[in-house]
Amino acid sequence: MMATLFGSLKLRIALMAVSVIALSVGMTVFLVTRDTALRAESSIKDSALDVDTVASTISSRLLNREQALARVAMQWPRTAAAPDRAVARAFLKQQAVLGVLFPHAFVAAARDGRVLAAVGDDDATVAALEGRSLLSRSYFRQAVSGRELSVSEIMDDGGSTAGELHVVLAVPLRDAAGKVVAVLGGVLRPQTDTVLTDSTRASSLSQDPIETIITDAAGRIVSHPDPAWLRHDVGEDPRLAAAAARWRSEGSPMEAQAWTWRTGDQFVAMAAVPEGNWMVFRVASADLLLGGPARGRAEAIWLGALVAIAGATLMLLATIWLLRPMRLLERRARRLLDESLPIDAGWPVGSGEIGRLSAVFRQVLVERAAVQRDGRQMLARLRAVMRNAPVGIAISRQGRVELASGRLGELLGYTEAELVGAPQQIIFPGGPGSEELMAQADAALAAGQLFSDEVQLQRRDGRRFWAALQGAAVNAGTPEAGVIWLVADISSQRQHREQLSWSATHDPLTELVNRREFEARMHALLNDRRRHGPASALFIDLDGFKAVNDSAGHAAGDAMLQHVATLLGSRVRDGDTVARLGGDEFAVLLAGCDRATAEAVAEQIRSRIAAFRLPWRDLTLQVGASIGVVEMDDSLPDIAAVMAAADAACYEAKRAGRNRVRSHRPEGAAVH
Numbered sequence: 001m002m003a004t005l006f007g008s009l010k011l012r013i014a015l016m017a018v019s020v021i022a023l024s025v026g027m028t029v030f031l032v033t034r035d036t037a038l039r040a041e042s043s044i045k046d047s048a049l050d051v052d053t054v055a056s057t058i059s060s061r062l063l064n065r066e067q068a069l070a071r072v073a074m075q076w077p078r079t080a081a082a083p084d085r086a087v088a089r090a091f092l093k094q095q096a097v098l099g100v101l102f103p104h105a106f107v108a109a110a111r112d113g114r115v116l117a118a119v120g121d122d123d124a125t126v127a128a129l130e131g132r133s134l135l136s137r138s139y140f141r142q143a144v145s146g147r148e149l150s151v152s153e154i155m156d157d158g159g160s161t162a163g164e165l166h167v168v169l170a171v172p173l174r175d176a177a178g179k180v181v182a183v184l185g186g187v188l189r190p191q192t193d194t195v196l197t198d199s200t201r202a203s204s205l206s207q208d209p210i211e212t213i214i215t216d217a218a219g220r221i222v223s224h225p226d227p228a229w230l231r232h233d234v235g236e237d238p239r240l241a242a243a244a245a246r247w248r249s250e251g252s253p254m255e256a257q258a259w260t261w262r263t264g265d266q267f268v269a270m271a272a273v274p275e276g277n278w279m280v281f282r283v284a285s286a287d288l289l290l291g292g293p294a295r296g297r298a299e300a301i302w303l304g305a306l307v308a309i310a311g312a313t314l315m316l317l318a319t320i321w322l323l324r325p326m327r328l329l330e331r332r333a334r335r336l337l338d339e340s341l342p343i344d345a346g347w348p349v350g351s352g353e354i355g356r357l358s359a360v361f362r363q364v365l366v367e368r369a370a371v372q373r374d375g376r377q378m379l380a381r382l383r384a385v386m387r388n389a390p391v392g393i394a395i396s397r398q399g400r401v402e403l404a405s406g407r408l409g410e411l412l413g414y415t416e417a418e419l420v421g422a423p424q425q426i427i428f429p430g431g432p433g434s435e436e437l438m439a440q441a442d443a444a445l446a447a448g449q450l451f452s453d454e455v456q457l458q459r460r461d462g463r464r465f466w467a468a469l470q471g472a473a474v475n476a477g478t479p480e481a482g483v484i485w486l487v488a489d490i491s492s493q494r495q496h497r498e499q500l501s502w503s504a505t506h507d508p509l510t511e512l513v514n515r516r517e518f519e520a521r522m523h524a525l526l527n528d529r530r531r532h533g534p535a536s537a538l539f540i541d542l543d544g545f546k547a548v549n550d551s552a553g554h555a556a557g558d559a560m561l562q563h564v565a566t567l568l569g570s571r572v573r574d575g576d577t578v579a580r581l582g583g584d585e586f587a588v589l590l591a592g593c594d595r596a597t598a599e600a601v602a603e604q605i606r607s608r609i610a611a612f613r614l615p616w617r618d619l620t621l622q623v624g625a626s627i628g629v630v631e632m633d634d635s636l637p638d639i640a641a642v643m644a645a646a647d648a649a650c651y652e653a654k655r656a657g658r659n660r661v662r663s664h665r666p667e668g669a670a671v672h
Ligand SMILES: Nc1nc2c(ncn2[C@@H]2O[C@H](COP(=O)(O)OP(=O)(O)OP(=O)(O)O)[C@@H](O)[C@H]2O)c(=O)[nH]1
Pocket: 541, 542, 543, 544, 545, 546, 547, 549, 553, 554, 555, 556, 557, 558, 561, 582, 583, 584
């Protein structure tokens, strides 16, 4: 089932297409995923870099102001050992640069903390500052003690800044001896003096996922896009709580080096501004920061899946369309041998591979039709031959008849249908000599020779007939190809031939053997004399036969001859030969018989012939017999000698008065 399913070319092509599409989609998803990871990493790095930049910017701004204060402090008149308000005010009024950098206010305070003079953005600020004492401020005390730069913590105690958070940068002012005689301080408002605020200002883009929050060393928020968060602890912001806890657990380090922290769906980057003991926090929604790439990846996967499905469907449809000619070809090829369809019907046409293949099929059909036509003609001829051939024909293979002619059926008494498929023995029935016959046939056929013989076959009704049987291998050298048998009924020819043969050796009137046959048998006896022992011959010449002819006619003579022949046959053994040598002369060949016995036989014959009477019309006919006897001993080497001796003995009987027996004597005393 699976093999059949995956044997489908359509399915294979569709699977291949789906595989290619799936591979390319997978590759795309992999690349998108990798790109997403790289972009996320890059976003994290960017975020860390950003917080670093913010922290550096704030640091450089502080440094810038510190340097400005330091430069101004260098200009303090060294002679002013105990500065008064006038000196301080005059000094401050000259410092326009401080007005730019500390727009809210900058002051000069005596060692006792009294603010000697202040320059501010309005009179109220100046008035509020000039009445104050800074002695309680640690940054002031540090400056008085000689520290070159002191930065206050971020303060929130009202005063000149009217509730705004502020910070003070302080440097010592020295006399000519280097003694600190006063302190110069600049007041900064982180929220308004562009030290921090531009770093934390909310983006004009409401979608901006990133917020920058700045805290002091204690974690108090001193700058926030939303002013409502000012002075709150950074840990209160749920987005920053985990990062803040971690920061605090590590001792709230103030490191300029940025570090990042991922918590839940928030991403926090932190860096310190050591100059001010401030921490910069940048918080961003991980989803917003990394969401783009992640969504891109999901979209890519979905899109890829859709493309794969659409591609596979399209490919399947295209495959079905492309393979339509092949389906046609398959459907038509299934009915390739259906002769009810015209040869040219139902084939896909075209010049492509399928078209060429169907052309090949059509050509095969055309050639097959021609071969079938030839085959049918040949078969018709063969059937005519098998039906009408005057001899019996059979083709046998592996012991069974495969083809049989009508004539063979007639000869054997079977129908053609009964012969076809029957064992070969239906033609050659078992019987005496049949096994030997089949062995001879097999040997001849195996040697590639024609087998030919006259055999007796048996009809269905048991009657036997003589047949000329010929066998030849269908294909010499390959016995399994079968044998062609020809069977001709030769009964009449054989009978005729036997008749001819009988006539050649017999006398037609008396049916006794003739002289030639008699001499042949005598010759055989002479040649094999030792085996047979003594043998004798009688030579019989009738007496008075002419008178029978003359008195009663030739027919009566014939009848007399036939009766004498019968009489002779009755007086000898079965193995003896009685012959009519011609006219009224007869001879008898007695094997195993010496002269004495032969003489006795001759005597019996003579007396029987003499006693025989043939009634013929109103006559009674009779003859006598003069018989010469000869024993065929070694003195008579050949037929001529025997015949001459017998003839001489017979002559002697005639001469002695007829109707008597005379024997040949070897020693010359001739006749007895
Ligand atoms: N009917 C008949 N006569 C035959 C046949 N062949 C030979 N003859 C006759 O037989 C006769 C034989 O002659 P002979 O031997 O002289 O007759 P015969 O009277 O016996 O004389 P001897 O032998 O001297 O006693 C002839 O007249 C032949 O014509 C035959 O086939 N039929």
